[in-house]
Amino acid sequence: MSFALANAASPSLSAPANPIDAVVHSDPYPYYATLAERRPFGFDASLGMWVAAGPEALAEVLRHPACGVRPAGKVVPPALADGPAGNWFGALVRMNDGAAHGAMKPWLATRLAALRTDRDALARLQDAAQAACADAYLAQGEAPAARLDDFVFRQPVYGLAAWLGVPAAQWTEVYEDVHRLVAAMADSGKPSPNADVLAHGHHAATALRQRATRWLDNDAAPGSWLRDTARSAARDDGIDFGVLNANLVGLFTQTHDACAGLVANGIRRLARTAPTDTATGASTGNSTGSFSPGMRHAIQIVGDVIRFDPPVQNTRRFLHAPAVINGHKLSMGDVILVVLASAPSGPASDDVAWTFGLGAHGCPGRSPASTIAAVGVQAILDSGVDLATVADGSAYHSLANARIAKFSA
Ligand code: HEM
Known part of the structure; x- marks a missing residue:
């Protein structure tokens, strides 16, 4: 069965050939809606x-x-095995059942929930965004689009580090x-991974x-989340410090692409929307009362991206045993592409936001990710850059799961 469907809502635009093509399509949402309605489960x-x-x-x-x-039996991709990146990958909660x-x-989820969004934390996130702006300039020079492309990946990692x-x-x-570790993970899934990228x-x-x-020893800032985390782990016999260490690094790799998508798609949305259209309202469902108007606007934009142009468009599942799913018989070893972007997400903070997944492997980073991304969007809003000239395109980074707006040619 083919998953090419006519684009009913935009007949002039050719529809994506399949759900992987849809990730980088200029408007995949009519296709996703048709897919969810007509073929919620099938073999492509x-x-x-x-x-x-679709949600069900x-x-x-x-x-x-x-x-x-x-x-x-294959927690670690063969191309990464037999090396430090493979050892690290094999210890991640994201990769294990x-x-x-x-x-x-x-x-980990309890620790992430302990991250406070107080005035000090916001000030640290803003410092980190300024540092990311300056380093994007050092790395890319004058070209505004290249600087933006750099910033959207850099700022969330600096923000998480600062927090x-x-x-x-x-x-x-x-x-x-x-950045290098994420590149190696991506390459390890290709038929011929680049040896230098892996090294x-x-x-x-x-x-x-x-x-x-x-950091867990004594190198993190006094009173910081890392110091508290090290203390909590020392009190808990069930916590293996090696696994904790790997998952701390994992927080940064999880942030790299997914948060970049929130920031980049937010910036593109800003470029296409007059400020007055989005400056009010509360579609994130967050309590935004204590934030500046600029930050409230940025939170609104990030909430809209989560609902209407989500960064993580799909994930995969692998059959560990034969099963009947949606009335179809699946065999052990079968693979399912789970098209998260095909289900509608509600406006409130406790509504399902499919881009963050669901169930045992659902993302524990939704709240910090949204705050970090809003600070990134706010930094761009405050920078006064003319977004209409740099951000109103329709290109996306060529990735199979994540939809991340790309600004440079
Ligand atoms: C501060 C930033 C972030 C952190 C620290 C973080 C952390 C994590 C962690 C630790 C997991 C693994 C959970 C598990 O396997 O049980 C995870 C899963 C996931 N995250 Fe995040 N995340 C962040 C940002 C995001 C963003 C921005 C998105 C999407 C917009 C996202 C989407 C997901 C999804 C879809 C999964 C589940 C994947 C699956 O079930 O296959 N994350 N995240």
Whole structure:
């Protein structure tokens, strides 16, 4: 069965050929709506995968006990195995089911929930955004579009580092290593991964884990989240410091692409929307009363992106046992593309926001991610850059799961 469907709402625009093409399409949402309505679950022969679309099918797959986050017996991609990046990858909650996941995930989620959004935290996030602006300029020079492309990846990593308590002198190198590690993860899934990219990823994994060891020891700012996290872990016999260390690094890699999508798609939305159209209202459902008008506007924009142009458009599940899903018989080893962007997300903060996933592997970083991204969007709003000339395009980074607006040619 083919998953090419006519674009009913925009007949002049050719519809995506399949849900992977849809990620970088200029307007994939009519296609997603048609998919969810007409073919919520089926096999796409062109992709060699089952495709789940619409809220019922997504929930069934994401909650199904036979569906794992990695192929059975292959937690680590073969191209990354036998090296520091593989050791790191194998310890991530994101990549494990069962006991390895069950022990660490709730602990990590509780720790992330302890991140405070007080005045001090916002000031640190704003400092980090300024530092990211300055470093994007150093890295890319005058070209505004290239600087924006750099900023959207850099700022969330600096922001998370600042919020957790990583000293400012380390933000640039932490970002560079996170960038290399994410590149190696992406390459490891390709048929012929680039050996240099993989080697840089292994080096970056070693460097980040050494840093994380020092953060948990005494290198993080006094009174910071990292210091509190180290204390909580020391009191808890169930926490393995090696696994905690890997998952701390994992927070940064999770932030890199997904938060970049929130910031970049927010900036594109800003470029296309007159400020007065979005400056009021409360579609994020967050309590925004204590924020400046600029920050409220940025929070609104990020909330709209989460609902209407979400960064994580799909995820995958792998059958660990035969199962019947949506009335179809699936075999062990089958793969399901879970099209998160095909289901509508509600406006309130406790509504399901599908781009953050659902069920046991749902994202524990929704709230900090939204705050970090809003600070990034606010920094661009305040910079006075003429967005209409740089950000109103329709290109996206060429990625299979994440939709991230791209501003330079
Ligand atoms: C501060 C930034 C972020 C942090 C620290 C973070 C952290 C995490 C972690 C630790 C997981 C693994 C959970 C598990 O496997 O049990 C996860 C999963 C996930 N995150 Fe985030 N995340 C962040 C930002 C985002 C953003 C911005 C999005 C999307 C807009 C997102 C979407 C997801 C999704 C879809 C999953 C689940 C994937 C799946 O079930 O296959 N995350 N996140």
